[in-house]
Amino acid sequence: MRSMRILLTASATALLAAGCASTKLEEKPAPVVEQSKPPAPAPAPAPPAPVAKVEAPAPPPVDPLNDPGGALAKRSVYFDFDKSLIKVEYQPLIEAHGRYLVEHAARQVRIEGSCDERGGREYNLALGQRRADAVRERMELVGVTAARIETISLGKEKPKATGHDEAAWAENRRADLVYR
Amino acid sequence: MNRPKAGPCHPYNPRAMPKTCARRSRCSLILLLGLAAALASRTTPAQMTVEITGVGSQQYPIAVAAFKADSAVPQDVSAIVRADLTRSGQFRMVEPGDAPVAEDERVDLPQWRARGADTLAVGSVSHLADGRFDIRYRLYDSVRNTQIDGISYTAPPAELRLTAHRIADRIYEKLTGDKGVFATRIAYVVQFSRTAYELQIADADGANPQTALRSREPIISPIWSPDGTQLAYVSFESHKPVVFVHALATGARTAVANFKGSNSAPAFSPDGKSLAVVLTKDGNSEIYLIGVDGSNPRRMTSNDAIDTEPYFSADGAWIYFTSDRGGSPQIYRMPAAGGDAQRITFNGDYNISPRVSPDGRLLAYVSRRNDLFQIEVLDIALNQELTVTDTVRDESPTFAPNGRLLLYATEVGGRGILALASTDGRARARIKGPNGDIREPCWGPLVK
Numbered sequence: 214m215r216s217m218r219i220l221l222t223a224s225a226t227a228l229l230a231a232g233c234a235s236t237k238l239e240e241k242p243a244p245v246v247e248q249s250k251p252p253a254p255a256p257a258p259a260p261p262a263p264v265a266k267v268e269a270p271a272p273p274p275v276d277p278l279n280d281p282g283g284a285l286a287k288r289s290v291y292f293d294f295d296k297s298l299i300k301v302e303y304q305p306l307i308e309a310h311g312r313y314l315v316e317h318a319a320r321q322v323r324i325e326g327s328c329d330e331r332g333g334r335e336y337n338l339a340l341g342q343r344r345a346d347a348v349r350e351r352m353e354l355v356g357v358t359a360a361r362i363e364t365i366s367l368g369k370e371k372p373k374a375t376g377h378d379e380a381a382w383a384e385n386r387r388a389d390l391v392y393r
Numbered sequence: 394m395n396r397p398k399a400g401p402c403h404p405y406n407p408r409a410m411p412k413t414c415a416r417r418s419r420c421s422l423i424l425l426l427g428l429a430a431a432l433a434s435r436t437t438p439a440q441m442t443v444e445i446t447g448v449g450s451q452q453y454p455i456a457v458a459a460f461k462a463d464s465a466v467p468q469d470v471s472a473i474v475r476a477d478l479t480r481s482g483q484f485r486m487v488e489p490g491d492a493p494v495a496e497d498e499r500v501d502l503p504q505w506r507a508r509g510a511d512t513l514a515v516g517s518v519s520h521l522a523d524g525r526f527d528i529r530y531r532l533y534d535s536v537r538n539t540q541i542d543g544i545s546y547t548a549p550p551a552e553l554r555l556t557a558h559r560i561a562d563r564i565y566e567k568l569t570g571d572k573g574v575f576a577t578r579i580a581y582v583v584q585f586s587r588t589a590y591e592l593q594i595a596d597a598d599g600a601n602p603q604t605a606l607r608s609r610e611p612i613i614s615p616i617w618s619p620d621g622t623q624l625a626y627v628s629f630e631s632h633k634p635v636v637f638v639h640a641l642a643t644g645a646r647t648a649v650a651n652f653k654g655s656n657s658a659p660a661f662s663p664d665g666k667s668l669a670v671v672l673t674k675d676g677n678s679e680i681y682l683i684g685v686d687g688s689n690p691r692r693m694t695s696n697d698a699i700d701t702e703p704y705f706s707a708d709g710a711w712i713y714f715t716s717d718r719g720g721s722p723q724i725y726r727m728p729a730a731g732g733d734a735q736r737i738t739f740n741g742d743y744n745i746s747p748r749v750s751p752d753g754r755l756l757a758y759v760s761r762r763n764d765l766f767q768i769e770v771l772d773i774a775l776n777q778e779l780t781v782t783d784t785v786r787d788e789s790p791t792f793a794p795n796g797r798l799l800l801y802a803t804e805v806g807g808r809g810i811l812a813l814a815s816t817d818g819r820a821r822a823r824i825k826g827p828n829g830d831i832r833e834p835c836w837g838p839l840v841k
Contacts, residue, residue, distance in 0.1 A: 333745040339678040339699040365633040370611035
């Protein structure tokens with residue numbers, strides 16, 4: 214009932230607004246409360262008219278990539294310190310993205326590896342690359358061709374978490390999937 | 394920008410000014426003017442400060458008297474000379490007193506020796522009619538009671554500081570026998586925020602910083618071309634690592650390695666004709682040689698391990714690099730012409746960022762031990778290793794062109810700074826900027 218009332222208020226306001234441009238209407242509050250009362254009992258119905266059946270067009274297919282609650286909404290794979298091994302818990306995520314890519318041939322993906330702040334910049338760049346490559350290899354197992362994947366590294370240059378503790382480091386030991 | 398010429402001149406003879414000298418100095422002058430022109434539109438970053446934290450085991454006692462000025466001079470030449478010599482850790486400054494001593498003044502050498510100054514530098518700075526300065530200096534050995542050097546320079550006001558560095562270079566070479574490096578320049582990166590990075594070039598003492606490149610994205614691994622006219626570096630401006638070569642005089646820049654995947658870790662060959670780079674276009678991180686224009690990539694490593702951070706020995710014979718082919722990151726070297734690699738480092742399980750000294754004798758690198766990152770110097774032939782820093786978050790060592798000092802990046806008090814350490818680990822200094830995190834230093838070549 215509450216939503217009904219809001220709706221009616223909105224349409225009345227819209228009517229008023231539309232009226233302003235041309236004919237001046239008598240200015241009094243829209244009869245919102247009265248209209249929201251339960252309708253009076255209707256007269257006896259007339260016999261039904263014949264019904265024409267219409268097929269509504271199907272809604273355009275939803276790209277599962279854009280479903281915020283879908284399996285593809287998660288696009289980060291996390292790693293242990295100094296490791297590029299894909300943990301078991303991230304395999305379904307990578308495989309879901311792999312299947313999506315197989316089914317959507319026009320899509321390309323860039324996998325961006327990152328590292329925590331400890332250690333040299335160039336060596337971390339190579340470690341981040343190894344993480345991105347590990348994700349790519351898992352995707353190739355699902356059937357994605359290498360040509361559609363670019364793996365790059367951001368090393369320790371673009372930390373998502375800026376702290377200097379284990380929580381921040383763990384957040385930054387990552388590979389992100391970036392669709393293009 | 395039509396400035397009068399300047400530069401090193403003749404051994405001391407104030408009246409003669411040979412034409413050959415004027416001509417010889419023109420090339421380096423054009424380079425300097427070009428650089429100044431390229432950078433003139435930028436705002437000048439604020440100056441850095443140097444703090445000495447250790448001195449050498451053997452120090453030459455020297456007094457550098459205040460240079461006599463005929464009127465106000467924009468730079469304190471003798472103070473710059475003193476600061477240069479002090480920073481090297483190889484000189485002990487004997488208090489010269491406040492009184493200036495002119496270059497042509499008679500000096501009482503036994504009296505200076507009695508004050509502990511085995512060597513005495515004196516000088517004069519005078520205005521010329523055309524706006525330039527005439528800078529003259531003499532160096533005396535008070536033990537042998539004789540003059541051992543003397544020279545005059547002519548320089549516009551903007552090059553007084555460079556002239557002071559050149560005088561310090563002469564004193565350094567006269568007394569130590571090694572080339573001075575005070576007139577050289579350094580390149581480094583400053584990060585001001587998450588979206589503000591600058592590639593800067595400064596005098597070797599951190600003074601006179603100028604911005605060569607400003608970017609919203611990270612810049613890493615700058616390295617000088619052997620002739621000092623170009624820098625190669627890795628820029629993330631296209632949201633991935635790409636190797637650029639950047640001409641300092643014109644600002645012209647070329648993406649020389651922009652292959653699929655990551656492109657990083659450039660190093661010039663000693664002849665300046667090619668670059669070693671790390672590419673991932675064919676799989677994991679591998680070392681390639683390419684032309685300085687990016688042409689003709691030739692693969693130098695081929696395995697499942699990380700191979701990165703290539704660096705040429707000065708004779709061009711070797712490429713030193715980091716690899717984890719043995720299970721942990723260690724330093725290896727391979728013939729630059731191609732061939733089997735040999736492992737160089739064996740202590741610890743994390744040795745990265747190799748830089749070989751100009752004479753090929755020493756290898757500097759970052760080593761992680763007990764979670765501390767410090768710079769080690771290895772005598773390659775003797776296999777003797779020495780920790781040369783007292784800081785613990787060290788990165789990116791780079792040799793001075795005379796091989797006596799290392800410049801590196803570290804973190805002190807949560808800020809990125811540059812620091813100096815002598816290769817014997819005795820002399821140390823820290824260079825701090827007014828703001829931002831400073832990192833990724835590379836020491837430029839000797840100025841011709």
